[in-house]
Amino acid sequence: MIKKLAHHTGRIAGKVNISGSKSESNRLLILQSAFPNLSLKNLSNSDDTRYLAKALKGNEKLVDISHAGTAMRFLTAFFAAQQEREVILTGSQRMQNRPISILVDALRSLGADISYEKKEGYPPLKIRGKKIDETRVRIQGNVSSQYISALLLMAPGLPHGLEIELTGKVTSVPYIKMTLALLGDIGVAYSWEDNLITIAPKPQIQDRVITVESDWSSASYFYSLVALSEAGKVTLSSYKKNSLQGDSSLVDIYKHFGVRTYFENDSITLEKEKTQLLPLELDLSDSPDLAQTIAVSCFGLGIACDLTGLHTLKIKETDRLVALQQELEKLGADISVTEKSLHLKAGSSINKDILIKTYDDHRMAMAFAPLALKVPIQIDDAEVVSKSYTDFWADFESVLVD
């Protein structure tokens, strides 16, 4: 479906209740499988979380997680340690081109029985669950933190826990810290010193209820809307100041665009203030999922940006660097990208009525939508948003008023 967005010249106002963080939900669902006395509230209603929940509930041999990267990586480790279960773990065409050998090699070194069904190094995988009783593993940390989180989530269920030695410059670090914090929340002992993470075994936990905070990556599209508005004000729930999600860095990043965040009870209110717009230089290796939102905000505001730390973008839902370049160029941007950075020059005009391609990537659709505050724009395959944010279009349209 093509979503045709008229040029919105009215106000941005309203309240939106965003569903739970997909990253927290997916970790907690894996943990709940190991510890059934863990109860969860405000789980994400995203496709990725639904696919993971279904995979964990069922007992089928063929498990298909579609486009869900975290589900693919977390389940690879999870199934590797499920004795007497054999599964074929697969996903969408794109998933079959997202690398997984770093995780598979680490699991094999622990004794796991995993083989590639098609292309070496990529899903689908055949996993024959086994007792894993090795205690130490070494893994490269500079390609995807999801491989490390996958090992961490498996670790408390192993007879002796696990020591994980990280090599290279570790990327997307807040996601690893999120995994550790959630383990800590359910009483798992851990430490992270230099390049060594140690997880103690935990055969069972005490009854525990965890309420998932709403998704900060989803909130980014409202930050962009407010930034591009003349006088926007939007309230989002449920959020807290001390978030486990690295993308809560939005609070600081969007000050640059004149967006102030006010925390009250369990809500945040974003409000536009007058500010001098200056070029932006930012390393996003801690918050890769914000890259598209921020690049489009800069373009919409006509300011230059140099975004670095983007080396993980090429292996996400699509090659996000190429996708951003292609679509921003159609809109008139002067942009260049490398393997790990994006450079946008200041501009003053935006081409109208452009059809934005989304490349099976939810974040392409959601990142470009706020440009409707500047020009009429069309978003192709608009339903892709459900990968992480099922209600996106309804919520987005609800804050466009008058």
Ligand SMILES: O=C(O)C1=C[C@@H](OP(=O)(O)O)[C@@H](O)[C@H](O)C1
């Ligand atoms: O662990 C997680 O929940 C995630 C980690 C990040 O991936 P990388 O570590 O591959 O950058 C992020 O992009 C993804 O959306 C979610």
Ligand SMILES: C=C(OP(=O)(O)O)C(=O)O
């Ligand atoms: C990269 C993402 O997800 P995943 O890697 O889990 O597919 C994302 O949601 O932007």
